[in-house]
Amino acid sequence: MKLNKKHTLLELSIFFYFQIKIVYKKVENLSSIQQSIKTEFEQAGFFPKVSIIIPVYNGSNYLKDAIDSALGQTYDNIEIIVINDGSTDEGKTENIALSYGNRIQYFKKSNGGVATALNFGIEKMQGEYFSWLSHDDVYEPQKIEEEVRALLPLKDRTTIIAEGCQIIDASGKKMYTFNLHKIYPEEQLQNSMFIVMRGGANGCALLIHKTHFERVGKFNPQLPTTQDYDLWFRMFRNQKVLFLDSSNVLSRSHEEQGSKVFLEDHINECNRLWIRMMDSLTPEEKIDMSGSEYIYYQELYYFLKSSSNYQEAINHARKRMLSTAAIEYEKTSKHECIEAIGNYCGVDPEFAEKKLLPLRNSKENRPRVVFYVEHQISEDHINHNVIKSANMLTAVYDVILYIFTHRSVDENQIPSIIKKLVIYHSDGLTEKHANILSILKVDLLVYSYCCCEDTLLLLKQANCLGIKTVAWSQEDFFFPYYMDNLQKRLSSQNKYLPMADVVVWPNPDSQALYGLHYANSICIPDLYEIEQNNDQNLIKYWNHLFQILLSHDEKKLHEYFSSKQISFTKNMAVKTLDILAQLIIDIDEKRKTAMEEALNCRMETSRWMECYTNVIESRSWRFTESIRCLANKLKKILHYIKA
Numbered sequence: 345m346k347l348n349k350k351h352t353l354l355e356l357s358i359f360f361y362f363q364i365k366i367v368y369k370k371v372e373n374l375s376s377i378q379q380s381i382k383t384e385f386e387q388a389g390f391f392p393k394v395s396i397i398i399p400v401y402n403g404s405n406y407l408k409d410a411i412d413s414a415l416g417q418t419y420d421n422i423e424i425i426v427i428n429d430g431s432t433d434e435g436k437t438e439n440i441a442l443s444y445g446n447r448i449q450y451f452k453k454s455n456g457g458v459a460t461a462l463n464f465g466i467e468k469m470q471g472e473y474f475s476w477l478s479h480d481d482v483y484e485p486q487k488i489e490e491e492v493r494a495l496l497p498l499k500d501r502t503t504i505i506a507e508g509c510q511i512i513d514a515s516g517k518k519m520y521t522f523n524l525h526k527i528y529p530e531e532q533l534q535n536s537m538f539i540v541m542r543g544g545a546n547g548c549a550l551l552i553h554k555t556h557f558e559r560v561g562k563f564n565p566q567l568p569t570t571q572d573y574d575l576w577f578r579m580f581r582n583q584k585v586l587f588l589d590s591s592n593v594l595s596r597s598h599e600e601q602g603s604k605v606f607l608e609d610h611i612n613e614c615n616r617l618w619i620r621m622m623d624s625l626t627p628e629e630k631i632d633m634s635g636s637e638y639i640y641y642q643e644l645y646y647f648l649k650s651s652s653n654y655q656e657a658i659n660h661a662r663k664r665m666l667s668t669a670a671i672e673y674e675k676t677s678k679h680e681c682i683e684a685i686g687n688y689c690g691v692d693p694e695f696a697e698k699k700l701l702p703l704r705n706s707k708e709n710r711p712r713v714v715f716y717v718e719h720q721i722s723e724d725h726i727n728h729n730v731i732k733s734a735n736m737l738t739a740v741y742d743v744i745l746y747i748f749t750h751r752s753v754d755e756n757q758i759p760s761i762i763k764k765l766v767i768y769h770s771d772g773l774t775e776k777h778a779n780i781l782s783i784l785k786v787d788l789l790v791y792s793y794c795c796c797e798d799t800l801l802l803l804k805q806a807n808c809l810g811i812k813t814v815a816w817s818q819e820d821f822f823f824p825y826y827m828d829n830l831q832k833r834l835s836s837q838n839k840y841l842p843m844a845d846v847v848v849w850p851n852p853d854s855q856a857l858y859g860l861h862y863a864n865s866i867c868i869p870d871l872y873e874i875e876q877n878n879d880q881n882l883i884k885y886w887n888h889l890f891q892i893l894l895s896h897d898e899k900k901l902h903e904y905f906s907s908k909q910i911s912f913t914k915n916m917a918v919k920t921l922d923i924l925a926q927l928i929i930d931i932d933e934k935r936k937t938a939m940e941e942a943l944n945c946r947m948e949t950s951r952w953m954e955c956y957t958n959v960i961e962s963r964s965w966r967f968t969e970s971i972r973c974l975a976n977k978l979k980k981i982l983h984y985i986k987a
Contacts, residue, residue, distance in 0.1 A: 374485075378420040381489055385419075388496055394422045394488050394551070395471030399461030401429040403479035404436035406596065409516075411444060413482040413594075419489035424448040425465045430455030459563035459571040466554075466562055474552045480596045481548050482516075487592035491551040494586055503584040505551040506539060508591035514598035522546075525589040536585040537625065538633050540576050542647060547572040549593040552579070569610040570617045577621050581629075611654060618648065618657035622664070638672045638681060641665035659808040666782045670704060673697075689783060690776035691767070703765060704784050708742040711787040711894050716802070717747045718793050729818055730792050735759045736883050741890065744784065748777065748799070774798075778805035787894055788812040791844070795824050800840040807843060812893040815844035816868075821854035845893055845901070856910040866908040 385391040396414045400407055407426075414424045426448055431437040432455075441450045453464055466474060473492070477483060491505040508523025524533055524544040532538050539545055560578040563571040622644055627637055634640035645661035648654055666688060673681035679693075686693040689700065715734040717727055734743050738761050745764040758764055767780065777799070781789060789806045793799060794817040803813050824834055841847050841858075847865040849855040855867040868885045892904050 377418045393471040394473045394475055395469035396424045396475045396477050397465035398426045398477045399458050400479035402431045402433045406480040407440050409482050410479050416485050417488045418485050426450050427461040427465050428452040429461040457568055459565040463562045476547050482594040484592040502553040503586050505586050507549045507588040509546045509549050509593040509595040510591050512594045512596050521591050523591050533587040535633050536580040536583050540580050545576040570613045614654045615656035619660045638668040641668055663782050663809045688779045690773050700783055707785050710742050712742040713788045714744045714746045714786045715790045734762050774801040774805050777802050782809045786811050790814045792816045800836045803840050803844045813844045815841050815847045821857050852910045
């Protein structure tokens with residue numbers, strides 16, 4: 345029956361009579377069920393009180409649903425404790441809680457975060473067992489009953505009970521069910537840490553005996569969004585956990601959740617948590633969970649990669665997976681380990697066994713530095729400088745020359761004192777290159793092909809695995825702009841060079857121009873410009889830079905950049921604009937007249953800027969990516985000159 349203004353008073357009275365009758369019937373049915381269950385548990389000699397704790401902050405939108413679901417439990421030996429964590433919604437949350445009278449216990453405290461509210465509730469609880477209910481979640485009526493029932497046959501009734509959950513949207517519509525029983529076999533779920541390390545411990549789907557808080561402590565208020573998993577990790581360790589094949593919690597996913605409102609902070613916190621958790625377990629615990637340490641990290645890597653965006657934790661698991669595969673192979677000679685290493689590194693197992701692992705084990709008691717070289721070793725400008733620098737630095741560092749090529753290499757051209765690794769690939773495969781560097785226990789990578797689109801990503805991939813990176817640009821800043829085949833790669837260069845720890849330029853002008861946009865550059869003169877008797881000065885350049893990078897001291901690195909900063913002078917600006925103008929003329933003849941006019945009147949700043957602006961705003965050029973980069977540089981320089 346749909347109510348409207350045309351209904352008579354009698355019709356309205358009849359409608360409300362039947363509505364009230366339905367409610368009373370539901371209450372009678374619930375009371376009957378509760379009494380039956382109470383009798384059953386009392387006869388079994390086990391009818392413990394359960395404390396349902398509901399922390400809430402500005403939760404008027406969902407709080408009523410949560411409290412109603414707690415009051416509607418078929419197991420009625422419960423207490424419901426609502427903690428208002430300093431809500432600021434003009435009393436809306438408080439009014440909802442107070443409307444339940446003495447059916448719940450209500451407390452109000454100053455805002456301190458969900459961990460402090462939960463800890464407050466734990467201190468107030470009189471029950472033997474703790475059950476958390478988020479203000480935006482809902483319990484199915486049988487939630488507490490089924491969890492307590494699961495304890496009945498157990499000798500140890502401090503066993504932690506866990507189950508799955510149903511994910512609902514903001515309106516309460518069910519989206520999907522998450523329960524580890526649907527994914528993993530029963531024997532794996534008998535390992536308490538496996539449940540935690542597969543993300544299966546939903547805080548509201550647990551029943552926890554109060555003694556566990558006495559044993560490991562409560563929630564950590566310093567962890568705003570991961571206080572739950574931090575506690576489950578401490579609590580589940582070496583404890584009995586029974587995971588039920590049920591999902592009696594409706595867990596709401598909505599945009600107001602703290603983990604979504606403060607997404608960046610949440611991800612950073614999760615990265616730290618997962619790295620700490622995965623490394624805190626003993627080797628015995630890892631083996632007990634997965635059969636070997638290598639498999640433990642491999643499973644974690646794939647789990648995190650497929651189910652999270654915690655990139656730091658994913659990369660940490662990847663690095664540990666690679667190192668434990670190598671260590672395990674050396675100890676056991678398991679073929680699966682060397683096969684895995686070959687697969688991750690893009691080489692066959694025999695190469696991994698005969699080349700990679702011996703080179704890994706030859707690491708000396710000093711930092712290992714890899715100089716990356718592409719294509720055939722020859723007397724070209726870049727390779728000459730790389731080989732010469734690598735040769736000089738062998739006195740200070742454990743140096744490897746990493747040669748990536750499609751062609752055969754005459755290793756006689758390389759000084760015998762330098763360790764070398766030749767990798768043949770048909771494409772860049774930068775992740776596999778980074779995996780090789782990790783297997784080799786590399787501390788620092790010097791990358792010299794800053795215009796090579798295929799492998800520039802290696803700077804990011806190496807950094808992801810904790811390897812310090814130096815992008816050594818041996819060509820002038822404008823070099824890519826002169827070459828038609830390199831202009832299309834400028835977007836990759838502009839994207840990945842800032843990801844390097846340091847970018848090294850061969851001349852002050854290049855450093856100053858790059859420095860208009862980024863602060864991670866220095867200038868080390870081109871080797872061709874240094875006289876033979878000044879080689880020691882070059883070693884000092886590199887050594888000073890390497891020592892700062894390998895100290896992992898960000899403050900010291902920032903101070904180093906500040907001390908090496910080169911001011912962009914007006915003379916540099918005029919010179920740069922001349923180069924840019926000529927480049928634009930070369931790229932597009934249509935703009936030739938406009939650019940020549942700009943060049944001719946460059947000493948009249950306002951007119952000069954007007955001419956350049958007219959050219960920049962044109963959208964009809966070829967090589968649009970190149971022009972876009974040039975236009976951005978022009979705007980920055982013109983702004984500088986005007987100032």
